[in-house]
Amino acid sequence: MAVFNLKNFIELSFNSLSYAALLFLLASGLSIIFGVMRIVNLAHAAFFLLGGYMALTVYRVIGTAFWTLPVAMVVGGGVVALLSMFIERYFLRRLGQDTVAQVLVTVGFAFILFDSNIIIWTGDNYMLHRPWPLDDSTVIGGISFPRYRAFMILAAVLVWAILYFAIERTRAGAIVRATVDDPQMARGIGINTNIVQMSIYGLGVFLSAMGGVVGGSFLGVSPGIDFQVLPYAFAVVIIGGLGSLTGAVVGSIVVGFMDNFGTALFPELSYFALFAPMAIILAVKPTGLFGRG
Amino acid sequence: MKAKWLVLLAAAGLALGAGAAQGAPREVRIGFIAPLTGPFAQVGKDQVNGFILYLEQNKYKMGPLTVKFTAEDYEAKPALAVAKAQKLIQRDKVHVFLGGLLAPTGYALAPVADQFKRPYLSPAPAGEDQTQRKRHKYYARLSFTSGQCQHALGDWAYEQGHRRIATVGADYAFGYESVGGFQRGFEDKGGKVVAKVWPRLGTVDFGPYLPLIPRNVDAVYALMVGPMSLAFPKQFKAAGFKMALLGGTTSTDEFILPNMGDEAIGYVTTSHYSAAIDTPKNHAFVKDFQKRFGKMASYYAENSFTAALYINEALKRTGYNPDKIEVWLEELKKIRVDAIRGPVYLDSYANPVQNCYIRKVERVPGDRNNLGVKANSLWNVVIKTYPAVSQFWNYKPEDFLKHPVYDKDFPPCKFCGQ
Numbered sequence: 001m002a003v004f005n006l007k008n009f010i011e012l013s014f015n016s017l018s019y020a021a022l023l024f025l026l027a028s029g030l031s032i033i034f035g036v037m038r039i040v041n042l043a044h045a046a047f048f049l050l051g052g053y054m055a056l057t058v059y060r061v062i063g064t065a066f067w068t069l070p071v072a073m074v075v076g077g078g079v080v081a082l083l084s085m086f087i088e089r090y091f092l093r094r095l096g097q098d099t100v101a102q103v104l105v106t107v108g109f110a111f112i113l114f115d116s117n118i119i120i121w122t123g124d125n126y127m128l129h130r131p132w133p134l135d136d137s138t139v140i141g142g143i144s145f146p147r148y149r150a151f152m153i154l155a156a157v158l159v160w161a162i163l164y165f166a167i168e169r170t171r172a173g174a175i176v177r178a179t180v181d182d183p184q185m186a187r188g189i190g191i192n193t194n195i196v197q198m199s200i201y202g203l204g205v206f207l208s209a210m211g212g213v214v215g216g217s218f219l220g221v222s223p224g225i226d227f228q229v230l231p232y233a234f235a236v237v238i239i240g241g242l243g244s245l246t247g248a249v250v251g252s253i254v255v256g257f258m259d260n261f262g263t264a265l266f267p268e269l270s271y272f273a274l275f276a277p278m279a280i281i282l283a284v285k286p287t288g289l290f291g292r293g
Numbered sequence: 294m295k296a297k298w299l300v301l302l303a304a305a306g307l308a309l310g311a312g313a314a315q316g317a318p319r320e321v322r323i324g325f326i327a328p329l330t331g332p333f334a335q336v337g338k339d340q341v342n343g344f345i346l347y348l349e350q351n352k353y354k355m356g357p358l359t360v361k362f363t364a365e366d367y368e369a370k371p372a373l374a375v376a377k378a379q380k381l382i383q384r385d386k387v388h389v390f391l392g393g394l395l396a397p398t399g400y401a402l403a404p405v406a407d408q409f410k411r412p413y414l415s416p417a418p419a420g421e422d423q424t425q426r427k428r429h430k431y432y433a434r435l436s437f438t439s440g441q442c443q444h445a446l447g448d449w450a451y452e453q454g455h456r457r458i459a460t461v462g463a464d465y466a467f468g469y470e471s472v473g474g475f476q477r478g479f480e481d482k483g484g485k486v487v488a489k490v491w492p493r494l495g496t497v498d499f500g501p502y503l504p505l506i507p508r509n510v511d512a513v514y515a516l517m518v519g520p521m522s523l524a525f526p527k528q529f530k531a532a533g534f535k536m537a538l539l540g541g542t543t544s545t546d547e548f549i550l551p552n553m554g555d556e557a558i559g560y561v562t563t564s565h566y567s568a569a570i571d572t573p574k575n576h577a578f579v580k581d582f583q584k585r586f587g588k589m590a591s592y593y594a595e596n597s598f599t600a601a602l603y604i605n606e607a608l609k610r611t612g613y614n615p616d617k618i619e620v621w622l623e624e625l626k627k628i629r630v631d632a633i634r635g636p637v638y639l640d641s642y643a644n645p646v647q648n649c650y651i652r653k654v655e656r657v658p659g660d661r662n663n664l665g666v667k668a669n670s671l672w673n674v675v676i677k678t679y680p681a682v683s684q685f686w687n688y689k690p691e692d693f694l695k696h697p698v699y700d701k702d703f704p705p706c707k708f709c710g711q
């Protein structure tokens with residue numbers, strides 16, 4: 001076990017926080033989709049990776065410069081979101097509330113995307129472009145803070161703020177909340193809940209795919225990353241509670257820190273360090289820390 | 294009178310011999326098992342394509358024999374590789390089979406070779422013990438052992454003036470064996486490995502591991518594979534590490550190199566091959582491979598090409614009779630071949646003795662040596678060659694084999710924490 005001092009404790013904490021930010025981008029959509037639609041979207045991480053591949057194509061078309069990252073985030077996220085809305089409309093919607101069917105269909109799409117990624121983009125491993133201002137690190141008090149990690153934290157905070165405002169303060173948000181609380185009543189007062197659900201599915205997947213673009217110049221884009229991050233996304237929503245935005249924030253931070261510290265301090269037990277607390281939380285509070293009952 | 298009879302007998306014998314020659318096999322059947330679908334597909338295709346390039350250049354002929362080549366996909370699953378090997382042997386009646394990518398597949402295939410008495414020539418799996426403590430009669434390796442060239446890099450690192458080094462190696466057998474070889478080569482000279490960090494295989498966020506790397510070292514040795522190879526140097530540099538970065542065979546191999554960025558420049562790694570070896574033979578190979586398959590030649594492709602060369606050479610020297618398996622396999626284990634990578638021969642443990650190249654990643658402006666590879670590409674430029682390196686490095690095989698195979702705890706980290 002490594003000897004710890006204040007310096008690498010701070011480094012590790014910063015790394016944990018930035019990983020938590022990436023997890024939030026991935027898992028917030030998963031949580032929102034469940035909250036509104038009661039669908040456990042097992043294709044969520046596949047959309048995350050697909051976003052990264054889309055960005056690869058965007059960069060091949062428009063080239064790379066310091067301003068291309070936001071373009072890739074919007075275009076990559078947008079294209080994947082459109083695809084997901086198609087899937088929602090023609091596959092998921094027909095299933096109603098049949099949980100087993102939902103699980104099978106979303107897993108099926110995860111596998112289809114896995115293979116089609118390899119067919120379209122080959123199995124080569126890629127690292128997405130990273131704008132030069134974010135490539136280096138900033139040294140404060142003798143500690144190097146990688147700027148890209150700071151960018152990930154900033155992006156997550158922005159996404160959280162926008163989501164929070166949209167859900168709590170706008171009319172569209174009120175419609176969504178109404179659909180969550182009582183879909184039947186919402187339909188009764190003239191809300192087209194089908195459109196709401198499709199939009200929410202698209203939004204949740206947009207967040208995930210955009211996270212994939214951000215993650216693509218950090219983790220890289222290669223086959224298998226999807227199934228590698230999926231358990232983490234579920235750990236986040238299980239700990240935080242499915243369907244709760246606050247829960248996704250707290251869950252991401254808890255998982256980010258537990259995984260990083262667990263891995264650094266007890267490398268042999270790293271999965272245990274992450275999933276044991278998850279099991280305990282499930283036992284004590286099955287809906288997660290902030291989940292709806 | 295007696296003499297006349299003898300002449301007649303001899304003539305009859307010759308006639309019979311000629312008859313046998315006419316009935317002699319006209320083809321040699323070769324099977325190749327590679328991961329052709331799934332995440333390892335690109336590497337698997339490189340493996341098969343290297344072999345195909347040799348066959349195409351020789352019009353699918355080995356001397357008088359026509360080559361019947363069958364490639365099988367094993368999806369990087371060792372159990373499936375075994376099934377495919379049995380299929381190749383029993384249904385396709387191959388004379389020899391090659392294949393596998395990662396060590397577990399190598400270990401799984403060798404017993405099949407012995408069971409059916411059909412040679413298995415390994416073009417990639419690098420598990421040390423296959424040519425050390427767990428050998429098989431019908432097995433020969435034409436690639437490298439994990440630690441082989443890493444010993445040389447350890448030696449080189451010390452020569453460069455590095456005294457304290459931290460290692461970061463993927464947490465599985467190939468990582469242990471590579472780091473082990475490097476550590477031994479380095480510490481035999483007097484260097485000290487002061488920290489060993491083992492990221493989980495497949496790690497792409499090195500956040501938990503980077504803070505464990507001490508900053509007061511002269512260099513860091515990183516053994517990465519696949520996606521890890523891309524992510525590590527980027528995050529290492531971004532975390533403000535300024536010391537020299539050294540690495541193993543797969544840390545900058547030509548499969549991963551074209552997708553690396555400027556962060557890789559200056560990275561020094563070692564392998565038994567580099568696309569930047571400046572010999573006419575290698576220039577021709579890289580050029581032909583690029584032209585035919587549109588990619589920079591990798592060691593995976595070179596290994597297969599060399600395997601084909603080896604089979605041809607062994608058959609040639611034994612009269613092109615592929616059915617006489619034991620005969621040409623014995624010959625194969627004895628001969629010296631001028632391969633693309635340089636001169637190669639097998640030691641008495643069926644592992645190649647060959648050059649180890651110390652390579653530095655450089656971005657070369659324009660089309661390097663006019664080989665048709667994309668302009669301004671990164672290359673593993675050879676900065677030093679260790680000739681005729683054995684898997685046992687400078688040790689006598691008997692002494693080397695007294696130790697356990699390289700593992701997480703062997704060689705022990707005597708200087709850790711210093």
